[in-house]
Amino acid sequence: MTQRDEETKALGGFEGFFERAAKAAGLASQAELAALLGVHRSAVTQAKRKEAVPKAWVLTVSRRTGADPDWLEYGRRRSGAGRGDGRGSAADDGAAVAAEIFAAVPKVRARLSAGGGSFETGGEVERVYPFRQDWLRAKGQPSRMVLMDVVGNSMEPEIRHGDMVLIDQGQTAVVAHGVYAVGLEDTVLVKRVEKRPGQLVLLSDNRDYAPIVLAGDELDALRFIGRVLWVGREL
Structure with missing residues (x-):
């Protein structure tokens, strides 16, 4: 050579x-x-x-x-x-300015269940969506953010079947009344998380769904994927 x-x-x-x-x-x-x-x-x-x-x-x-x-x-x-x-060229300069203003957030194939649990947990990226970088930074860590689709109605009316949610995987500490994407054994869910003495409770906004109470060894099966920051839907 x-x-x-x-x-x-x-x-x-x-x-x-x-x-x-x-x-x-x-x-x-x-x-x-x-x-x-x-x-x-x-x-x-x-x-x-x-x-x-x-x-x-x-x-x-x-x-x-x-x-x-x-x-x-x-x-x-x-x-x-x-x-x-x-x-x-000037056109190229415009593309560069857009790249400086917007960040590409990946949408992954995995879907969050607002119900009994989704087994679709693949991390493959389907496509990316542009978001303003300053808006993302004000909410968390842009490099740790992903988009996921929601299936089921357990979080209605706040989050509906078919909605797409923005998740910051850098935010896993439980905040009162926060909504999180969580993994429970082999399933992934979207729930409100509440801390109680010796327990974590996964709550649904739809009252037709009973709370999921975890304590003791059951807590070892729970993993936090990240906090839900934004919900988008098509009309």
Whole structure:
């Protein structure tokens, strides 16, 4: 391998790509890169370990930010590309501004049950949705946020069947009257959580559903996925 080939390989490695993608999209972490790409964070970890960046990732970041793909992958610009950040036109500048204002939040395949429990717990990312970064930061940790669909009516009228909820996986401490996504054995649920002496109680807004009271060893089966911050629905 020639010296030039070695230099090109280094420029095309993961660290160089991540540095340029972060500059183009306003990313602060590899988790945010995964959200932008619509992949699981483990895929980014593997790419970093192998020092290999899939071409599809380069093209995805290019489409979302307007950055030149050659610049993203190798740190060099095509002839006629006008700026050192890989963007060359007013239209591209507009895409860059949008990337700085908005963050891509992944929606995962797993669904939260507002009822007896959902076994659909896959963490695969289906797509990403843009949210204002300042709005997300005011509520929690944007890099730890995911979107999930809700099935069932146990949390009506606050949360309805078919709603999509925003969850901050960085918020797992119980806050009075807070709504949380929780895992209980092999199921995932959305419930209000109440602390009582020696107990945790999972409450439904729909009074047709009885509270789930956990105590003693039963508490070991409960895991907090994160706090529900926002509910969105289609009319």
